[in-house]
Amino acid sequence: MNARVELRGVRKAFHEDRPNVFWAVDGIDLVLPAGGVTVLAGPSGSGKTTLLTLIGCLARPTEGRVRLDGRDISGLPEPFLAALRRQTFGFVFQRFNLIRGLTVLDNVMLPAYPLGPPHRALTRRANAALERLGIGHRAGALVESLSGGEAQRTAIARALINDPAVLIADEPTANLDTALSLAFLDIVSDLRAEGRTLLLSSHDPLVREASVVDRAVELRDGRVVADHETRAEPAG
Amino acid sequence: MxxxxxxxxxxxxxxxxxxxxxxxxxxxxxxxxxxxxxxxxxxxxxxxxxxxxxxxxxxxxAEAPEIVVQRMVAGRHDLIPETHAETLRRIRGIRAVQGRLWGYHYDPVVRANYTLLVPPSDDIAPGTTVIGPALARARGAGIGDVLSFRGHDGALRAFRIQAVLPQESGLVSADLFLVAEPDFRALFGVPAGQYTDLALRIPNAREIQTVAEKVLETLPDSRPILREEMLRxxxxxxxxxxxxxxxxxxxxxxxxxxxxxxxxxxxxxxxxxxxxxxxxxxxxxxxxxxxxxxxxxxxxxxxxxxxxxxxxxxxxxxxxxxxxxxxxxxxxxxxxxxxxxxxxxxxxxxxxxxxxxxxxxxxxxxxxxxxxxxxxxxxx
Incomplete structure (x- = not known):
């Protein structure tokens, strides 16, 4: 499980070729070493989410390069990007983005469908992920009946189903109270201990100042304004 | 695998x-x-x-004759004389020529046309009839009942129903009214020796076209209608x-x-x-x-x-x-x-x-x- 992410001169424009062009990310150079927890901090509109989408292959940069373990992934064709999203990056979206009408178990198994693994093995893996996150008893429940904390754990289980090296979470505590936010940080700590790279965006001080965080990168107007190592527990 | x-x-x-x-x-x-x-x-x-x-x-x-010959007068279908049948019997390739009698009758009671027909086999006795299932239904008539029509001369003629054709007998039997030859002639005033048209039987399918041409040559006032044309x-x-x-x-x-x-x-x-x-x-x-x-x-x-x-x-x-x-x-x-x-x-x-x-x-x-x-x- 090893994934070093490197960004060189990355820029991302919206409404390109129009008078109202907007540069959400405006020239970022950043290296995220394999393993550890990095938090992208900054006010709303600072470019945190856009940067996460560029790193996680959900969008392509307008300029610059994104490299994964030295390989340029910013110009890869769509099927290769999909494969990276499926196997290297796991996403936990701010609003969780679970598919309504499906059970917790079905939602968790979704990213594995294109790989066509044996059904029994996949179900076992999904159930194990849910057990580990403490919501195994909700496996058969429809996702619309879940509480905020349960929905987030379901989203984490879904992000981990293909055992990705990098877990990306966008504003993971935005919809959680303090107790649930602390519970989330415990999960982050466990995943960090497994050697995964965790990349979170947050403007929640609880997350930024958590002991599990190795590094905080402060963004403003699409640029890095501060980048500092924080005190972190030793991984593993 | x-x-x-x-x-x-x-x-x-x-x-x-x-x-x-x-x-x-x-x-x-x-x-x-x-x-x-x-x-x-x-x-x-x-x-x-x-x-x-x-x-x-x-x-x-499939059961219809290979060629039906009608006589045309001034571009309209007219009765065809028995002498025409005799002439046609001499053409090679024709196995049989049969004169047919058929026509339509409007019944004001049910405001519908019946198809009156003399069947080829002589099994309908004069004064009796065999009718189609739709006709029986429309008139509410069954076996033994009497149906009467006014003929060409205004005289009323009665027919006792001998049988009703079965339902599944097909599309065109629905409004049939089968009568004996003398009754048909009397009803419509068709003189003896005259027919509605002639049915020709030609065993060799490849000769049908040639026979039709010969018919037209021999009887210029006739119109041969091929079975294939009818199908079309x-x-x-x-x-x-x-x-x-x-x-x-x-x-x-x-x-x-x-x-x-x-x-x-x-x-x-x-x-x-x-x-x-x-x-x-x-x-x-x-x-x-x-x-x-x-x-x-x-x-x-x-x-x-x-x-x-x-x-x-x-x-x-x-x-x-x-x-x-x-x-x-x-x-x-x-x-x-x-x-x-x-x-x-x-x-x-x-x-x-x-x-x-x-x-x-x-x-x-x-x-x-x-x-x-x-x-x-x-x-x-």
């Missing part, structure tokens, strides 16, 4: 997901199924019905009738088609978001398209099966109550009978491709458009 299994498993997962997705949008899919199935039902009903009628007509004509006329008539049904229906069909297209091609915000999520968690554009292909395929296949099954039941089980008034019968008296199932596989296949493929295309195009865009919008 492993790859093959994995591909199969992948398709199974996609199919499972599709079925779950269809269940989630139950009302929309049931509505689509209903509209789409209804469209297939209407088209298939007309198709089955026309096919079965043509088949029936073909069976009837039947086909043309039934095709024309099916067009007559389809024409007013086409407006409704078009409205249905537009509705189905609109329903199928418009992606709701919910569906668009779902596609974004699937792509974000690692589904490829191909996976999303395959899933939607399953959805469109299942829906259109179900609609096709329901539509054709309902049309089959409507046409061959219920005798097509929705189409019968336009499509069948030669007069006011409609035959009541069950059509023998006769389905043209090519036409059915054409219907399948004309209904299923456009639907699949309508479904896939917007999905493809949504699936090829970057999935980053779901992050917002």
């Amino acid at each position: 492993t790859e093959w299994r994995s591909t199969l498993a992948r398709q199974r997962y996609l199919l499972d997901f599709t079925v779950a997705a269809m269940k989630r949008r139950r009302a929309r899919n049931l509505g689509l199924l209903l509209v789409y199935g209804g469209m297939v039902f209407l088209l298939a009903s007309v198709l089955f019905y026309t096919g079965a009628l043509k088949h029936e007509a073909g069976l009837l004509l 006329t039947y086909d043309a008539v039934f095709d024309w009738r099916s067009a007559l049904v389809l024409l007013p229906l086409s407006g409704a069909l078009l409205a249905f088609a537009i509705l189905a297209w609109e329903k199928a091609s418009g992606l709701s915000a919910d569906e668009r978001r779902e596609i974004g999520i699937l792509k974000a968690v690692g589904w490829e554009t191909g996976d999303v398209l395959a899933m939607k292909l399953w959805e469109g395929g299942l829906l259109s296949l179900l609609a096709f099966l329901f539509g054709t099954a309902a049309a089959y039941w409507h046409v061959f089980g219920l005798s097509a109550p929705l189409l019968a008034p336009v499509m069948q019968g030669w007069s006011v008296l409609y035959p009541a009978f069950r059509l023998t199932p006769a389905i043209d596989a090519t036409q059915l296949l054409a219907l399948f491709f004309l209904t299923v493929l456009p639907y699949l295309a309508a479904t896939l195009v917007p999905v493809w458009r949504a699936a090829v865009t970057d999935p980053d919008e779901v992050m917002r």
Whole structure:
């Protein structure tokens, strides 16, 4: 499980070729070493989410390069990007983005469908992920009946189903109270201990100042304004 | 082998997901199924019905004479004398010539035309008749009852019903009124030695055309009508009738088609978001398209099966109550009978491709458009 992410001169424009062009990310150079927890901090509109989408292959940069373990992934064709999203990056979206009408178990198994693994093995893996996150008893429940904390754990289980090296979470505590936010940080700590790279965006001080965080990168107007190592527990 | 299994498993997962997705949008899919199935039902009903009628007509004509010869006077059909039959018997290639007597009679009681006919075999006694099932129904008459008509001279002539033809005897027997030769001649004033037309039997099919030419040469005032021509006329008539049904229906069909297209091609915000999520968690554009292909395929296949099954039941089980008034019968008296199932596989296949493929295309195009865009919008 090893994934070093490197960004060189990355820029991302919206409404390109129009008078109202907007540069959400405006020239970022950043290296995220394999393993550890990095938090992208900054006010709303600072470019945190856009940067996460560029790193996680959900969008392509307008300029610059994104490299994964030295390989340029910013110009890869769509099927290769999909494969990276499926196997290297796991996403936990701010609003969780679970598919309504499906059970917790079905939602968790979704990213594995294109790989066509044996059904029994996949179900076992999904159930194990849910057990580990403490919501195994909700496996058969429809996702619309879940509480905020349960929905987030379901989203984490879904992000981990293909055992990705990098877990990306966008504003993971935005919809959680303090107790649930602390519970989330415990999960982050466990995943960090497994050697995964965790990349979170947050403007929640609880997350930024958590002991599990190795590094905080402060963004403003699409640029890095501060980048500092924080005190972190030793991984593993 | 492993790859093959994995591909199969992948398709199974996609199919499972599709079925779950269809269940989630139950009302929309049931509505689509209903509209789409209804469209297939209407088209298939007309198709089955026309096919079965043509088949029936073909069976009837299989027994018909190879050539019928009529006499023409001033461009109109006139009675043909026995002497013409004698002349024709001398042409090589003709095995038999038989004079036929038939005509129409308007009955003001039921405001319908009957077809009066002298059968080739002499088994109807003078003063009696055998009638078609629709005629019996219209007059409320049965065996032993007496039907009377006014003849050409105004005199009333009575006929006792000897038998009623069976229901399944075919399309054109519905309004038949079979009488003995002397009765026919007396009723219509047809003199002895004169016939309505002549039926020719020609054993060698390859000689029919040549014989027809010889007939025309020998009897310039005659018009030979080939069985093949009659078959073509039947086909043309039934095709024309099916067009007559389809024409007013086409407006409704078009409205249905537009509705189905609109329903199928418009992606709701919910569906668009779902596609974004699937792509974000690692589904490829191909996976999303395959899933939607399953959805469109299942829906259109179900609609096709329901539509054709309902049309089959409507046409061959219920005798097509929705189409019968336009499509069948030669007069006011409609035959009541069950059509023998006769389905043209090519036409059915054409219907399948004309209904299923456009639907699949309508479904896939917007999905493809949504699936090829970057999935980053779901992050917002």
